[in-house]
Structures are given as structure tokens and as C-alpha cells.
Amino acid sequence: MPSALEAATIEHCFYCFDVLISRLEDKPIPKAQCVDAEYPLFVTWNIDTHGDMHLRGCIGNFNAMPLGSGLQQYALASALQDRRFNPITLREVPRLECGVSLLTNFEDGQDYLDWEIGVHGIWIEFTNDQGHKRTATYLPEVMPEQGWNKQETIDSLLRKGGYRGAITEKVLKSIKLTRYQSSKAKAGYTEYVAYKKGADVL
Structure with a gap:
């Protein structure tokens, strides 16, 4: 897995806006101008609802992939294919905020609390009540935003991954945990519009 070679930047978020808007307007998707190092990454879309930001889509990949193609793929996947939500529409774009997380420093945890x-x-990674292998993840910012402690986080993550049974000590001790860090950048639509106006002037 890569170490922190490059930080996520606001330009990465602007490119995700470029990609999404181009797709929604049925126009050619522009090529990314970023350095094409390889990273695991996630793209997150939030939407402003009456002054509060709410999750609108978040999908990524733990397999390192070229940054340009990865941003393009997951800008669209998180906006249009997150099964928790309906696909984002062009009408919603002015209320969106984009977050890009580049994942680094992967380490095996000694146990579920490490x-x-x-x-x-x-x-x-865990086995659900039907005996099937399942996985689930939370990015670093999720726990502080939700105000969860470690146990609450693990319980929520098991439920997110589809575990429906009683969360016993045996279940907890069977978890294989990988910890990681991320570099994250965020940009809202207003910032994106200002950036595009400046780019047009140049």
C-alpha cells in the first residue's frame, strides 16, 4: 500500500464535479490533470438540506489505482450507484459538496480495538450469521462526526456490513481489523464555480 506521497487537494474535488456534471449533461468527460500516482481512494458527496450537510453517496476502493481514472470512476459511482440513495440529479448539483480521500499507511490491527x-x-473482515465473509469500512472522519467511541463504531460497522445477530465477545474477537489513514480535501459547488470562472479567465 502507498504511503502519503501526495495529499488530496481541492483540485481533485473540482475534477469530480467536472466528471459528474459532464455525465449528467451527457457531455464528454474531461481528462484529469493530476499526477497519476496510484492510491486507494474514496469519493464522498454530501448535500445541503436546509442548512445541514447530509451524506448523498460514498464509494471507493482499497485497491490502489491511477489517481485520474480512480477519481473519474468513483466520482460517478458514489453519485449514481450508491445503493443507499437514489442517483444524484443535475438539479441537486448546486447543493453538493465533494470530498476526496486518499488512503495511506495501512496496518494490521492486533485486535478490533487497536x-x-x-x-x-x-x-x-468478519463472518456473518449465515457463515458468509463480509467486510465494511468507515473513513477516519466518521467516528468523530458521529461522536462514537470504539465499541459503538465496531457495532455500527458490523451492522453496516450486514451482521444481524447478537454481537458477542466471540464475534468481536473473530474480527480481522485493518487500520489506515487518509488525506482528505473538500470543496462545495460555490467554490467549484469560482474556480471554473478563474480558469476561464486564464
Whole structure:
């Protein structure tokens, strides 16, 4: 897995807006201008609803891939294919905020509690009540935003991954946990419009 070679930047978020708007307007998708290092990454879309930001889509990949193609793929996947939400529409774009997370510093945890809130994202592997292997992840910012402690985070993550049974000590001890860190940038639509106007002037 890569180390922190490049930080996520606001330009990465602007490119995700470019990609999404081009797709929604049925126009050619522009090529990314970013350095094509390889990263695992996630793209997150939030939407302003009466002054509060709410999740509108978040999908990514733990397999390192070229940054340009990765941003393009997951800008669209998170906006249009997150099964928790309806696809984002062009009408919603002016209320959107985009977040890009580049994931780095992957480490095996000694157990399900071997990570730090506000520092690490976590990815867990476990067996559900039907005996099927499942995985689930939360990015580093999720736990502080929700105000969860470690146990609440793990319980929520098991439910997110589809575990429906009683969360016993045996279940918790069976979890394989990987911790990681991320570099994250965010940009709202207003910033994107200002950036595009400046780019047009140049």
C-alpha cells in the first residue's frame, strides 16, 4: 500500500464535479490533470438540506489505482450507484459538496480495538450469521462526526456490513481489523464555480 506521497487537494474535488456534471449533461468527460500516482481512494458527496450537510453517496476502493481514472470512476459511482440513495440529479448539483480521500499507511490491527479515533479509518473482515465473509469500512472522519467511541463504531460497522445477530465477545474477537489513514480535501459547488470562472479567465 502507498504511503502519503501526495495529499488530496481541492483540485481533485473540482475534477469530480467536472466528471459528474459532464455525465449528467451527457457531455464528454474531461481528462484529469493530476499526477497519476496510484492510491486507494474514496469519493464522498454530501448535500445541503436546509442548512445541514447530509451524506448523498460514498464509494471507493482499497485497491490502489491511477489517481485520474480512480477519481473519474468513483466520482460517478458514489453519485449514481450508491445503493443507499437514489442517483444524484443535475438539479441537486448546486447543493453538493465533494470530498476526496486518499488512503495511506495501512496496518494490521492486533485486535478490533487497536486503532485511534480521529487518526485511523478502519476496515473489518468478519463472518456473518449465515457463515458468509463480509467486510465494511468507515473513513477516519466518521467516528468523530458521529461522536462514537470504539465499541459503538465496531457495532455500527458490523451492522453496516450486514451482521444481524447478537454481537458477542466471540464475534468481536473473530474480527480481522485493518487500520489506515487518509488525506482528505473538500470543496462545495460555490467554490467549484469560482474556480471554473478563474480558469476561464486564464
